Amino acid sequence: MTPTPSLLKPEPYTPQRALYLFKNYADSDNPNVIGPEGFERLCAEAEIPMEGAMPLLLAWQMNASEMAKLTKEEWVKGTDIFKLSSLSALATALADLESLLIRNQKPLERSNKKDPYDRTQYWKYADDTKGAFHKFYTFCYNLVKPPQSRNIDMETSMAFWSVLLVPKYPIMTEVLEFINEKGSYKATNKDLWTMMLEFCTTVQPSLTDYESDGAWPTLLDDFVTWKRDKSSNGRPGNAMEH
Structure with a gap:
């Protein structure tokens, strides 16, 4: 199933768009949950490798309570913090976090250009990468x-x-x-x-x-x-x- 262009385009964030994105991957028998199948499809269509750290970073940022599952409430809160409502913005945010926390890359340079998502949380992690990684690492234990x-x-x-x-x-x-x-x-x-x-x-x-x-x-x-x-x-x- 190919995602519609509107899901892929880095459009400005709106809560309605974020909810539309959620509904596209929610379970057919439970519209309030993205289950493992929808989670995998979401990652595939956003070009997020399932075998790397990015799906775990996604779970962490959404404060997910179960592995490869996202509730509507978790999604709404998480996407609102990062102000993202497209697959493109989601993939960018997760790639930025992976570079910072897993690959030990230098933080992004702050610029006056409009960011593809709200990087407030990213800058907090950049100020204390060791503390941020420790939180993420602990979260993963509780998740699994x-x-x-x-x-x-x-x-x-x-x-x-x-x-x-x-x-x-x-x-x-x-x-x-x-x-x-x-x-x-x-x-x-x-x-x-x-x-x-x-x-x-x-x-x-x-x-x-x-x-x-x-x-x-x-x-x-x-x-x-x-x-x-x-x-x-x-x-x-x-x-x-x-």
Whole structure:
């Protein structure tokens, strides 16, 4: 199904247009929800890659309560904050956030030209990218965790880490290799999820400043032992840098 030109054109924001855009992807049996099928079609038609971070950034900015689902209320609030009501503006906003928070690109330059969407929120994130990413990272854990569970299964955790952390912290490539090789870690609780980001942001890639008595999760202690053993056996890991 090809989106109509009016959905693609970067037209000025109006609440009515934003609602029209929502209705185009809402479930046929529940007009108040964009379900997984509509969410995927929305991303496809806006040329938002499903395998990257942009769909997660979309969920975060809409404050979605469920994975690959958006309610009308979430959509109305989210699109009003960014003042966007076209696929073009949506794609631009998400690409800007991905560049800033995932790819560590320099913030956009402020200009007098009319922005394709309201960048007020973007500038707030640009003023504190570390804090913004931490909020986004925490949101993703709550988004993907099953409601009745305290954990995320390890396969899902690894998929999320590969999207959220690998582009920012190359050492995560080796962490994922280690988890894969071991195959004995089954789930991620909130502490491990939080400490994985802490590890990436505070420990040198050389691991010289890693303190095994520093209350790190067992998985990270095991990873450091594994990497040091690899290095001492003449198979040094890649030179990784933050």
